[in-house]
Amino acid sequence: MPWIQTHLVVDRSQAPLVELLFENLGALSITLGDAGDEPMLEPAPGETPLWSATRGIGLFAGDTNIDDLRSALDQALNRDTGRHLQLEVLEDKDWERAWLERFKPMRFGSRLWICPSGHRVDAADAVVVDLDPGLAFGTGTHATTALCLRWLDGADLSGKTLIDFGCGSGVLAIAALELGAARAIGIDHDPQALLASRQNAERNGVSGRLAVYSSDALPPSPKPLVIANILANVLVELEPVISGWVAPGGELVLSGILREQAEEVMTAYSDKMQFDAPMQQEGWVLLHAHRR
Numbered sequence: 561m562p563w564i565q566t567h568l569v570v571d572r573s574q575a576p577l578v579e580l581l582f583e584n585l586g587a588l589s590i591t592l593g594d595a596g597d598e599p600m601l602e603p604a605p606g607e608t609p610l611w612s613a614t615r616g617i618g619l620f621a622g623d624t625n626i627d628d629l630r631s632a633l634d635q636a637l638n639r640d641t642g643r644h645l646q647l648e649v650l651e652d653k654d655w656e657r658a659w660l661e662r663f664k665p666m667r668f669g670s671r672l673w674i675c676p677s678g679h680r681v682d683a684a685d686a687v688v689v690d691l692d693p694g695l696a697f698g699t700g701t702h703a704t705t706a707l708c709l710r711w712l713d714g715a716d717l718s719g720k721t722l723i724d725f726g727c728g729s730g731v732l733a734i735a736a737l738e739l740g741a742a743r744a745i746g747i748d749h750d751p752q753a754l755l756a757s758r759q760n761a762e763r764n765g766v767s768g769r770l771a772v773y774s775s776d777a778l779p780p781s782p783k784p785l786v787i788a789n790i791l792a793n794v795l796v797e798l799e800p801v802i803s804g805w806v807a808p809g810g811e812l813v814l815s816g817i818l819r820e821q822a823e824e825v826m827t828a829y830s831d832k833m834q835f836d837a838p839m840q841q842e843g844w845v846l847l848h849a850h851r852r
């Protein structure tokens with residue numbers, strides 16, 4: 561059976577009404593997204609900010625009466641919605657298969673792989689992290705994660721304990737453990753991320769070596785490696801905390817930084833850290849430093 565997907569762009573104040581209308585009109589799923597160019601990077605847990613121009617997307621059964629839908633929207637929004645409502649017919653397909661086709665194993669550096677369900681990696685020297693996209697950030701598809709995974713692949717982690725600050729799905733901590741790190745501590749302020757990290761660690765057989773903490777728990781003692789893929793403003797604001805977690809002579813890896821923000825982040829850490837040249841990918845940079 562085909563489906564009908566409707567798109568309607570409204571301003572922020574009307575978005576909750578569109579969501580409610582789509583729901584009352586029988587939408588099977590509703591998505592609110594950015595209709596302009598207004599990225600929302602990392603809202604705090606529990607916050608659901610909307611865009612000044614918000615695109616409401618409703619998925620309806622193929623036999624939905626579109627004229628009824630249009631007139632209900634016109635009435636509720638008090639405007640001629642018909643001119644703005646875009647319709648798209650989605651042919652039915654094997655969605656599980658489509659998902660598997662989209663998410664394929666990805667290699668980072670020379671031997672580190674992220675492998676979603678339904679796939680396998682055959683390379684003889686492969687170090688494989690089994691991971692599917694979930695509610696927490698971190699699959700390797702975003703450049704900030706990819707940079708960290710590439711860095712981890714090239715690092716000597718054997719026997720080290722690391723802190724993964726902003727652990728999200730736990731992808732970095734789990735990759736580090738698979739690559740030879742002894743223990744990892746994952747920290748995040750989002751309960752969903754803590755749960756995802758625990759579940760992913762379990763799935764990869766490293767849960768005995770990954771401890772996961774909420775960021776309001778007691779701060780850990782300094783460790784030889786700290787990796788933090790958070791946004792630049794958080795990295796700058798939390799410099800004293802993050803620097804304090806790096807043992808003397810230890811290493812710090814910072815990601816989540818746009819190229820034009822790199823200077824500001826390095827300046828914030830320069831008293832305690834000696835930086836190498838940044839790694840770059842798609843406008844994002846990774847900064848690596850040793851503690852002085």
Ligand SMILES: C[S@@+](CC[C@H](N)C(=O)[O-])C[C@H]1O[C@@H](n2cnc3c(N)ncnc32)[C@H](O)[C@@H]1O
Binds near residue numbers: 697699729789816
């Ligand atoms: C960009 S994601 C990185 C996830 C994963 N480490 C990766 O590399 O893909 C950033 C993570 O940091 C967490 N985060 C953001 N600000 C934080 C803060 N102030 N304290 C603790 N965690 C924070 C978010 O909840 C999110 O899970």
